[in-house]
Amino acid sequence: MGATDILIPDYGGIIAVSMFSFTVSGVGPGATYEVSISSSQTFILTDEPSVKTNIYPNFEKFNPKVIAYNSTFYEITYTEQPVRAEEPMTGVNISLPLKIDLPPGNILVNVSLTDVASSLPFINCTFFMGDLIDRKMYYIYKNLTVSNPYLFYFTYITLGNHSATINCSNAISHVDYVVTVNVWNQCFQPTGMFDRDYSNETNPLVLYTSQDTDLGSRMAVYCTEQHVTYVWELTTVDANGTYSIPYAYEPVVPATGIIRFAKGSIEENIYKVTLNVTLDTTWVYEPTYIKFVKPPPFAYILGGNLLSVKLNKLSVKFDAMTGSYDVMYGEGANQNLTFAWTCKRFSTNQLDALSNQYETAKQNNLLDTYPDCMDKLEQESNDTNGILNMNLTVQEGYAVSVEVFLDNLTSNYTQLLQAREGGAPDVGIMCILNCDRKYATTLKSIYQAICHDCEPGEINDLSFLWSLQGINDAPFDFKTITLTDINTATISIAADKLLQGKEYKLWVSASGGWGRTADNTQTGRTLWTNSPPYNGNCIASPTEGNATTTSFSIYCSGFLDEGDNFDQDIVRDKNENRALKYKYFAMDKYINPDGTERLERSETCLKEEKCVICQNSISHEDTVVVLGEKGSQSVNKASKSRQDNVVTSAGQKLHQNCRKSYTNPKYNALANKDINHETTNVPTLRSKVEFDFKKHCLFCGQLADAVIGRKRKSDVYPVRTSEVRGRLAFVQDLHAADALYHQTCSVNFRTLKQTPLAFSPPAKKAKTQAGRKSSLSESFLFAAKYLQQNEDEQITVADLVKKMSEHCGIDDAYGVQHMKNELQEHFGDKVIISEINGKPNVVTFRNTVRSILQEFYEQTNTNRRIDEEKVHYPGSC
Secondary structure: OOEEEEEEEOEEOOOOOOOOOEEEEOOOOOEEEEEEEEEEEEEEEEEOEEEEEEEEOEEEEEEOOOEEEEEOOEEEEEEOEEEEOOOOOOEEEEOOEEEOOOOOOEEEEEEEOOOOOOEEEEEEEEEEOOOOOOOOOOOEEEOOOOOOEEEEEOOOOOOOOEEEEEEEOOOEEEEEEEEEEEEEOOOOOOOOOHHHOOOOOOOOEEOOOOOOOEEEEEOOOOOOOOOEEEEEEEEOOOOOOEEEEEEEOOOOOOOOEEEEEEOOOOOEEEEEEEEEEEOOOOOEEEEEEEEOOOOEEOOOOOOOOOOEEEEOOOOEEEHHHHHOOOOOOOOOOOOEEEEEEEEEEEEEOOHHHHHHHHHHHOOOHHHHHHEEOOHEEOOOOOOEEEOOEEOOOOOEEEEEEEEEEEEOOEEEEEEEEEEEEEOOOOOEEEEEEEEOOOOOOOOOOEEEEOOOOOOOHHHHHHEEEEEEEEEOOOOOOOHHHHHOOOOOOOEEOOOOOOOOEEEEEEEEEEEEEOOOOOOEEEEEEEEEEEEOOOOEEEEEOOOOOOOOOOOEEEEEEEEEEOOOOOOOOOOHHHOOEEEEOOOOOOEEEEEEEOEEEEEEEOOOOOOEEOOOOOOOOOOOOOOOOOHHEEEEEHHHHHHHHHHHOOOOOOOOEEEEEHHHHHHOHHHHHEEEHHOOOOOOOOOOOOOHHOOOOOEEEOOOOOOOOEEEEEEEOOOOEEEEOOOOOOOOOOOOOOOOOOOEHHHHHHHHHHHHHOOOOHHOOOOOOOOOOOOOHHHHHHHHHHHHHHHHHOOOOOOOOHHHHHHHHHOOOOOOOOOOOHHHHHHHHHHHHEEEEEOOOOOEEEEOOOOOHHHHHHHHHHHHHOOOHHHHOOOOOOOOO
């Protein structure tokens, strides 16, 4: 800033009317000011301060200039903005059509002057057309005359009623114009295809490349008589929209109304995904933006986050190499991981005390004040630093943390280990169900205590006690929320019992065993429950209506989620913009006896929408038509012709192919021809047969020969009251249900063996991968049979790879990851692959018999007769 000051009270005024005032000062007595107020007007002023006024007879736009000087000083100063003498904006007319067709969606806005005697130089106009995808504000700066109007062209992308706002102004006045424009197409539902929150490149939908993702149109097609085709296009863009490059993507399955982005099939980038839905006579298209990102690596140290280990153990292994992996490729994919470790020492003698000290230090940023213990850790191998060993010599606690790196992505995991004295067993907790990083409160969970240093069978002589502690919560009776006893090796927590967005510590103490001291040990596991989405809202339209006739639409937006983070942070969560899935259900309002209200989920409302022709669900993946009055009459006429009970009404949704086939006269004739024919009984698929206690073996679930009078085949026996009574939770008395079992199954059950192969369900035929020898499927079955015959042993995936190589050779045998995939494909949920006693990728059967045996082990002592006990099985995993 200079010494000269220029004061202009008002920079805008009306031509030949407004008086403009210019005051200059600042240099002091004896100064001279040359004041230029237009290109042709300059005045010399010598007063301090000096004032000049002026009325402009014509349009003027000029930045005033002042030259100030004296005998020792010289300065030139300009104003920051121009003075403007203009005409009022009378006679400005804004016009545009109020209804347009899409396609093409083109609209013309005409800004003109009706007063032939006037002109408006340099007016500013802004255009916001209200489109739900093209939400940009458009600007012009133009001379407006009668012969030179301004024509603004715009193309709508979305259907519906849009509020268009046009504003034109100069320095002294403005004109505002707001109007509703109806953009319509009689063949398409105006709700659109995608979520409009992601219709801009600056706010894309964030998805992981490691997951299968289906993107589908949610727009219904009204013109049911026309053929529908779908054309998808992808282009890569940057966050600022400065470039767009076509991307040739080949989906794993042909794209129709839905396109699948298969796991690992698309690169990290921001994509503009456009769907064009074309009918015989019309079309619409809509873009959305997706940002595919690679997930951070999964970080884990075998054994969990809370461990207690005896001092007499030679060394303890911290294995992050085996437990961590690249999420893109799953367990075992650790070749590209690198690791960085830290270790802190705590003066504690109990695991719960160590946990409390660590959490307090972490919350107060005091971990750096605790002694370092990296000198106690030694790298197990020169090939990787993912596995470290520690010798335990002092009763104290350790916080060992690992940071796992994959490219520029990282994840962390901390294991708290308490070294202790005494001879109690070293136990750990293995998760069986609900094992993700965040605990799902709406699901039940199952955890099993495992012994790391027990002899075979010794675990049955251990005593267990489970407890659950909510952080910063008062103690409560854990038994009230469990499905099993808290004194068994396995604990099951019921669904909907833990609070959302909280941290819990699950503890189990163990004592007893063979020849051990009388002390006990403690181990734990931290449970972080998932938080509900927040910060959003839902709108219902309409808000009220008539039962059975009114159709309601629910639109939800703005919801955020914390993801794998343990807290909610609105700034972070907005930036990360995680994708959410929505499930809708109705609530019924009831009045309690005390007059208060309660809400309960409705059992009759918001059922899954079904096609009344095929009785299958209607999902976003399907090509759907919405019946008009004529279309509804056509379906009802076909139903009458077929002697069916299908009844439809206008507005109802059907699968497009179902409607076409159902109303096709050719198919109607065939249906009528078959009405008089006797229906042939079609054999029911094996997978669809429901279990019947009177027909199927209690233990293996296979068909048992029926008892005829007092004679029966020697292999089949009815269940007596002294036998096992708990195959399924909803059958309380197997004897009354006339349940049967195979004798060999019963013997195997009572002698703790697996279901006999003769009564095992036939395995699904293993698929032969393209490019591999067909004989490999036989080699895989050879390994699978070996697993079934030796199920009681701790057989790992690597063992099965070796066994397969004995049949087909080492070069053709599957790799570890491929073998895991084939096992899960072949056996389904009958097997679980997990770490047991520090041994990774152990394959264990988890079928009905094994589940019963496991429950039996948890609730009985080894020396007690099985027939004297009553097995309780809380439900299916």
